[in-house]
Every structure is written in structure tokens, then in C-alpha cells.
Amino acid sequence: MxxxxxxxxxxxxxxxTSYPTAPHFSEAIGAAQYGQWLRALPAGSSVSLYVHIPFCDRLCWFCGCTTKQTRQYKPIERYLESLYKEIATIGALTSDTAVVTDLHLGGGSPTMLAPADFAALRSAIETHFVLSADAEISTEMDPNDLDEDKYDAMAAFGVTRASLGVQDFDPKVQAAINRPQTFAQTRAVVDAMRARGVASVNLDMLYGLPHQSLETVDDTVAKILSLDPDRIALFGYAHVPWMKKHQTMINETVLPGVEERFAQADRAAALLTENGYRRIGMDHFAREHDTLSQAESEGALNRNFQGYTTDNADALIGLGASSIGRLPQGYVQNTPSTHDYQRRVDAEGGLATVRGIQLSxxxxxxxxxxxxxxxxxxxxxxxxxxxxxxxxxxxxxxxxxxxxxxxxxxxxxxxxxxxxxxxxxxxxxxxxxxxxxxxxxxxxxxxxxx
The missing domain is CATH 1.10.10.920 (Arc Repressor Mutant, subunit A)
Structure with a gap:
């Protein structure tokens, strides 16, 4: 057996994270159809915003996200100009009474943004959308991008939940995935965000990485537990080099086999539950006080492109290159190319939608x-x-x-x-x-x- x-x-x-899944989206759904769907949102709809910042200053070889490496800030400045235009366009198409209940900054690395641009992004969103006073505002973070000014900027932006990737703390594993990140760096980020009143801190861990073992899993989990995060996501590394060419940099001969992956996942899950975390769905863990635990208890847990969530908004609006939106009628996705995204959005009244699917x-x-x-x-x-x-x-x-x-x-x-x-x-x-x-x-x- x-x-x-x-x-x-x-x-x-x-x-x-959706159904139908993204590979089944088609070019039959484009900007014109998306505009109609946006205009059809009823007054009073709740809206969730996902803002994609598709830039990193280094390329992590394990990453499955749509991202672009840059060491210069000018491409980011140029991208933000188009992002603000998309925000204005979509804001004009949606009901004035639609309320944003959730806002998530994803990447890439949103923490590459300069402090002034965090403020400008918040201003653009508030200008064109009604932002609920109790909206959950979350961001993904890279410790290597951060300093005191950026911590302050994110606090001023209104971040209520910080999500930080750990992967594995073993230096050999980190070298094999091009993701150096010390425990001290990680602890400094957690302490800085909590000192600024951020209510929830998430840590993400991967299993199935090159050179990873039960011993490195034990050590990583122990270090994570010492930081007392509110939530932990335990993801299996998805090795898809046919989709993500940079994953060819990973030596497949040192990847754990299926049974080893299962053992790593099982060990990490056991350690987390033994230490007071409630298992949520297949790969999330949360303290009893966390809203994710409460949603699971109440049968109100949902799932979207960020994984398990308490977000139950009527519509998810994706902003930025490659971002995916969900409306009552179906799914839409923006062009993944930053150059093509900018070209489309910069057109008069332009939207960057290039594919999607209408739900039967x-x-x-x-x-x-x-x-x-x-x-x-x-x-x-x-x-x-x-x-x-x-x-x-x-x-x-x-x-x-x-x-x-x-x-x-x-x-x-x-x-x-x-x-x-x-x-x-x-x-x-x-x-x-x-x-x-x-x-x-x-x-x-x-x-x-x-």
C-alpha cells in the first residue's frame, strides 16, 4: 500500500489557487471584456486589491513567481508610472461605493520600493478607491532590501501583516538556491515590524529543496518557532524548470525524492502542531488567536492566488504585470511582460489584460x-x-x-x-x-x- x-x-x-487554473485561461478574454466586468460590479461591492511589484535585486533560483532582476531603480520608477495609470483606469471603471477590504503587495520584492514610493502608492490607491478603515494590508518582504526608513515607510503605508520568506536556514541549502539570509537578518525584520505595531507576522518555509534533510528541517523549524510568528506557510518546492528557466541553475541530483519530501513535510508539520500551531488546510499553520485560525473554525476559510486566506471580497482586482483578477463572471490576467504592460496601460484608457476565462x-x-x-x-x-x-x-x-x-x-x-x-x-x-x-x-x- x-x-x-x-x-x-x-x-x-x-x-x-483558482479553478479553472491559469494554464486554461485563453486570449478570448481581453481588455474589452474585463472593462465590461468591472463596470458591472454592483454598488457596495467589497474589493480585494493585489498589487504586483515584479522586480528583485537578485534572482532566487527556487522562485516560481513572475519577476525581473534589476540593480537599478529607474526601471521601477518607470513601472510605477504605469501602475498608477492602471489604478486610475480601474478606479474610474468600478463603482464609487466599492470598498477595498484587503490589499496585498506581492512580487518580486515590494520592499525594493523607495520610502517615497510607498507613500505615493498609498496615495494613488486612496485617490481612486475607497479603502476600508479596517482593511487588512499585507506585504511580502525581503530582509536584504530593508532599512529603518523602509520599515517606517511600510508602517506609514498601513501594513497590518508582514510576510517573510525563510525557506531553510542551512547555508548549504541557501547557497544551492541563491538565497543567502541569516537568522539574525530574519529576526531583525520580525522585531522591527512588531516594534512598529504590525499585528501579524507570517514566515514561509520550503521543503524539498536541494541538500535539504530532516536535520536542516528540524533546525529551521526550531529557529522559526523562536520568533513566534502568528502564521507559518509550509510549501513544497515546485521544481518546474520547463516554466521557470532560472530553476535550471538548481542541481536536480541533490533534490530530495518524493518519499524524502513527504518525510520533511511530515516532520515540520508535527513540530509545528506540537508547539501550539493549528494546521490550516494542507500547508498553513496559525496560532489560535490568528484570524486564519478563526476563519477555519467558523468554516469561512477561502483560497486564492496568495494561498489560504480570510479574504471573502466580492472581487479580486489584480494590478501590475502578470497579476490575476477574479470577478463574479470569471478570471483575467495582465500581460507578464513589464514592457508590454507599460505599453498597454499607457494607451488612453488602457488595460493590460491579455487572457482569462469566463466561468460556466x-x-x-x-x-x-x-x-x-x-x-x-x-x-x-x-x-x-x-x-x-x-x-x-x-x-x-x-x-x-x-x-x-x-x-x-x-x-x-x-x-x-x-x-x-x-x-x-x-x-x-x-x-x-x-x-x-x-x-x-x-x-x-x-x-x-x-
Whole structure:
């Protein structure tokens, strides 16, 4: 049985931060359609903003983000000019009464921004959107970019949650992924943000990295625990060199195998839960006081392109090159090229959308089911029928068949609820993939599911 389950782990599957997943977006959805969807947002809609800063001053070889290395600030200044224009364009297209409840700065490295540009970005957003007084404002951070002026600038920006990548503290592992970052640097960032009143600090850790072992995992987790973060994300390194060419710099011969990856993930998860963290979904951990824990307890956990979230806004608006948005009608994505993004946005009234997908009823239904599996490890037959009516019956037949023929009891039916069992949780991506109608006919390649 162990060998069979390992084979399941080896099966490449999406991470399901959306459904349909991004490889299935098409050029049939462009700027004109996006503009119509934005104008159709009802007055009073809640909106989440994702702002992409696609620049880093070094290239981490493990990174799967859309980013561009630069050691000069001029390209960033030029990019920000276009970003402000996109903010103005979208602000004019949306309802004046739409309220921004969540704002996330992602990258790349948002902390490359100069202090004055943090202030200018905040001003642009407030000029064109209504920002809720209690909005969660989060940012990703690179310790190598930071100084006291930038800490102050982020505090003035209103950051309420700081997210900091750790990966692994072992110098050999760091050298193999081109990400030098000492524990002292990391601690200094955590202390600086807390000293400025930031309510929540997240740390991200990876397993499955080159030269990584159970010993380096133990050491990294111990150091992370000493910083007492509010949340921890434990991600498996996704080795996709066919998509991210810089990953070819990583020596594949020193990558852990599937069983080693599973052991590393299991060890880290056990250490975190033993030390008071609540496991959230498949790869997040949070203190009991954290809003992510509260959302999980209340059945209000959601999932988007940032992973597990408390964000339940009516629409997610992506700003910047390569960013993805979600509206009631479907998904949209901006062009990934910074040059093409600037060209499109700088046009009169321009939007940079180049692809997307309009949701069918079947898409919406399968997306809801997959999100509930990923968040709750379960879904209710009654709720599925309430939401989607008679169309739910065909999907429930698929669930019946999956539960009936699952000889390892990873996915079962209890009365009117289907659930992933405790032993099935490491395989939740594989189970969710059984309901993905696009995966069966698509040609997209994905990383292994653990």
C-alpha cells in the first residue's frame, strides 16, 4: 500500500489557487471584456486589491513567481508610472461605493520600493478607491532590501501583516538556491515590524529543496518557532524548470525524492502542531488567536492566488504585470511582460489584460467543490444542491464513484457529507484533481502533489 500511495504523491497536480487554473485561461478574454466586468460590479461591492511589484535585486533560483532582476531603480520608477495609470483606469471603471477590504503587495520584492514610493502608492490607491478603515494590508518582504526608513515607510503605508520568506536556514541549502539570509537578518525584520505595531507576522518555509534533510528541517523549524510568528506557510518546492528557466541553475541530483519530501513535510508539520500551531488546510499553520485560525473554525476559510486566506471580497482586482483578477463572471490576467504592460496601460484608457476565462455554471460548481475540499477537506451535498440546483446531481455521481472505488479510504461519504479522511489529507490535491474537468484534456505540466 505504501508504494501505491507514493505513486499518488508523484502525480503532478495543480495547487488549486483558482479553478479553472491559469494554464486554461485563453486570449478570448481581453481588455474589452474585463472593462465590461468591472463596470458591472454592483454598488457596495467589497474589493480585494493585489498589487504586483515584479522586480528583485537578485534572482532566487527556487522562485516560481513572475519577476525581473534589476540593480537599478529607474526601471521601477518607470513601472510605477504605469501602475498608477492602471489604478486610475480601474478606479474610474468600478463603482464609487466599492470598498477595498484587503490589499496585498506581492512580487518580486515590494520592499525594493523607495520610502517615497510607498507613500505615493498609498496615495494613488486612496485617490481612486475607497479603502476600508479596517482593511487588512499585507506585504511580502525581503530582509536584504530593508532599512529603518523602509520599515517606517511600510508602517506609514498601513501594513497590518508582514510576510517573510525563510525557506531553510542551512547555508548549504541557501547557497544551492541563491538565497543567502541569516537568522539574525530574519529576526531583525520580525522585531522591527512588531516594534512598529504590525499585528501579524507570517514566515514561509520550503521543503524539498536541494541538500535539504530532516536535520536542516528540524533546525529551521526550531529557529522559526523562536520568533513566534502568528502564521507559518509550509510549501513544497515546485521544481518546474520547463516554466521557470532560472530553476535550471538548481542541481536536480541533490533534490530530495518524493518519499524524502513527504518525510520533511511530515516532520515540520508535527513540530509545528506540537508547539501550539493549528494546521490550516494542507500547508498553513496559525496560532489560535490568528484570524486564519478563526476563519477555519467558523468554516469561512477561502483560497486564492496568495494561498489560504480570510479574504471573502466580492472581487479580486489584480494590478501590475502578470497579476490575476477574479470577478463574479470569471478570471483575467495582465500581460507578464513589464514592457508590454507599460505599453498597454499607457494607451488612453488602457488595460493590460491579455487572457482569462469566463466561468460556466459547471466551472463555478466544480470550483466551489474544489475550494471546499482544499479548505475544509469536505463538502456538503445539501449545500452543493442549494447553490447549483439540479446541475449538482452529475457532480455528486462523480463523488459517489470516487468514494466507492477508493480502496484506501482517502475520500469517503458520511451521510450527506463527503470528506477527505485524516490519512487522505496529504493527497488532497490529487483528490481535488479528480473533479477537474480541464486537467483530463489539458496539456499543462504541474509539480508533484507533495
Amino acid at each position: 505504501h508504494e501505491i500511495l507514493v505513486e499518488k504523491l508523484k502525480k503532478p497536480t495543480p495547487r488549486y 455554471q459547471d466551472d463555478a460548481m466544480r470550483g466551489w467543490l474544489i475550494e471546499r475540499l482544499m479548505c475544509d477537506f469536505a463538502f456538503s451535498c445539501d449545500e452543493l444542491r442549494t447553490r447549483f440546483g439540479a446541475a449538482a446531481d452529475a457532480l455528486l455521481k462523480e463523488a459517489d464513484a470516487l468514494a466507492e472505488f477508493d480502496e484506501h479510504d482517502l475520500f469517503v461519504k458520511d451521510a450527506a457529507t463527503y470528506r477527505v479522511t485524516e490519512s487522505g489529507r496529504p493527497y488532497v490535491r490529487t483528490i481535488a484533481a479528480e473533479f477537474d474537468s480541464y486537467l483530463r484534456k489539458g496539456k499543462a505540466r504541474h509539480s508533484v502533489s507533495v
